[in-house]
Amino acid sequence: MNGQKYKGIIQKYRRFLPVSEKTPVITLNEGNTPLIYAGYLSGLVGKNCEVYLKYEGLNPTGSFKDRGMTLAISKACEAKATAVICASTGNTSASAAAYAAVAGIKCIVLIPGGAIALGKLSQALIHGAKVLAIKGNFDAALGLVKEITQAFPITLVNSINPYRIQGQKTASFEICDYLGDAPDFQIMPVGNAGNITAYWKGYKEYQSQALSKKLPVMLGFQAQGAAPIVRNKPILNPETIATAIRIGNPASWSSAIDARDESGGLIDLVSDTQILTAYKMLAEKEGIFAEPASAASIAGLLKLIKKGYFKKYNLNNKKFSIVCILTGHGLKDPERAIKTISPPKLMRADLKTIIKEIGY
Numbered sequence: 001m002n003g004q005k006y007k008g009i010i011q012k013y014r015r016f017l018p019v020s021e022k023t024p025v026i027t028l029n030e031g032n033t034p035l036i037y038a039g040y041l042s043g044l045v046g047k048n049c050e051v052y053l054k055y056e057g058l059n060p061t062g063s064f065k066d067r068g069m070t071l072a073i074s075k076a077c078e079a080k081a082t083a084v085i086c087a088s089t090g091n092t093s094a095s096a097a098a099y100a101a102v103a104g105i106k107c108i109v110l111i112p113g114g115a116i117a118l119g120k121l122s123q124a125l126i127h128g129a130k131v132l133a134i135k136g137n138f139d140a141a142l143g144l145v146k147e148i149t150q151a152f153p154i155t156l157v158n159s160i161n162p163y164r165i166q167g168q169k170t171a172s173f174e175i176c177d178y179l180g181d182a183p184d185f186q187i188m189p190v191g192n193a194g195n196i197t198a199y200w201k202g203y204k205e206y207q208s209q210a211l212s213k214k215l216p217v218m219l220g221f222q223a224q225g226a227a228p229i230v231r232n233k234p235i236l237n238p239e240t241i242a243t244a245i246r247i248g249n250p251a252s253w254s255s256a257i258d259a260r261d262e263s264g265g266l267i268d269l270v271s272d273t274q275i276l277t278a279y280k281m282l283a284e285k286e287g288i289f290a291e292p293a294s295a296a297s298i299a300g301l302l303k304l305i306k307k308g309y310f311k312k313y314n315l316n317n318k319k320f321s322i323v324c325i326l327t328g329h330g331l332k333d334p335e336r337a338i339k340t341i342s343p344p345k346l347m348r349a350d351l352k353t354i355i356k357e358i359g360y
């Protein structure tokens with residue numbers, strides 16, 4: 001960092017981003033998230049494999065959205081916008097609300113009523129966004145904000161805003177910088193499909209500038225009840241406990257397919273049960289609390305291990321690496337954690353009773 005203090009992804013990766021000296025930098029020091037070695041999961045894949053977890057839940061608002069939002073809001077301010085709007089399953093709204101607050105501009109968010117995690121809703125509200133819960137799902141909300149931004153001078157900050165993708169691609173730069181090259185495989189959840197688009201763009205740019213040698217095989221996972229790309233058709237009523245990826249008609253559908261096909265990867269699905277098993281395993285074995293949508297990465301990894309997908313890589317005795325993206329923090333959705341594990345029973349405040357319960 002040349003003795004400079006870290007000031008977020010725009011400062012760090014300025015030369016890869018569409019900014020100039022005239023662009024005001026609205027930042028919360030997002031990015032620079034840890035890539036954590038996952039010993040337990042590595043052992044499950046095989047002796048030649050290193051699994052890493054890109055813990056995007058450690059961004060300032062608790063999800064990867066901050067990478068794209070710093071750029072989208074900075075560019076909106078450069079264009080003298082006074083208001084931004086987004087549709088969201090929760091994390092985009094939390095991030096947009098926080099960055100709009102820093103910028104001092106208005107933020108409007110449309111969310112599917114009753115279908116976003118409590119932590120995310122509390123964030124959008126406390127940062128002062130105008131939060132509108134609609135009787136409809138994310139796809140309906142996105143349709144509405146597209147229409148609104150066509151008619152009124154409000155900037156759209158969903159990932160169809162290209163600055164969002166530009167900002168989010170910096171996560172792949174960080175992975176390459178840390179590992180010294182791109183990983184062999186990357187596993188991630190897919191919802192509206194902006195993030196898989198962004199990572200793939202980032203990896204290709206780094207390679208084209210000779211800053212990395214390899215390109216990873218991109219492995220995306222949708223939730224079983226919300227898997228339009230896997231099923232090759234929009235899903236009218238998507239359903240999953242992973243509310244962040246409860247999306248039936250992804251905006252970046254075709255670029256997700258490009259990422260999949262150009263990288264020789266796949267986009268598959270995992271059930272809610274598989275997601276919850278992975279969610280619990282991640283917390284219990286690796287000490288990381290990620291939200292259910294993020295656990296889709298781990299559920300995907302477990303599914304691929306079971307299928308023998310990595311067998312041939314294990315056989316040729318060369319080391320290989322897998323990076324799983326953990327897109328959001330577990331604290332975003334505390335209700336899910338408490339529902340997954342039985343809550344503690346209330347006991348008498350009595351030493352004997354407590355010691356007996358502990359098992360001594």
Ligand code: F0G
Pocket residue numbers: 063065087088089090091092093159189190191192193194195196244245291293294327328
């Ligand atoms: N993981 C989390 C935690 C998310 O919040 C999202 C998307 C995804 C994965 C999927 O990323 O849409 O780029 O494929 N959340 C959006 C939102 C839709 O409104 O917060 P994607």
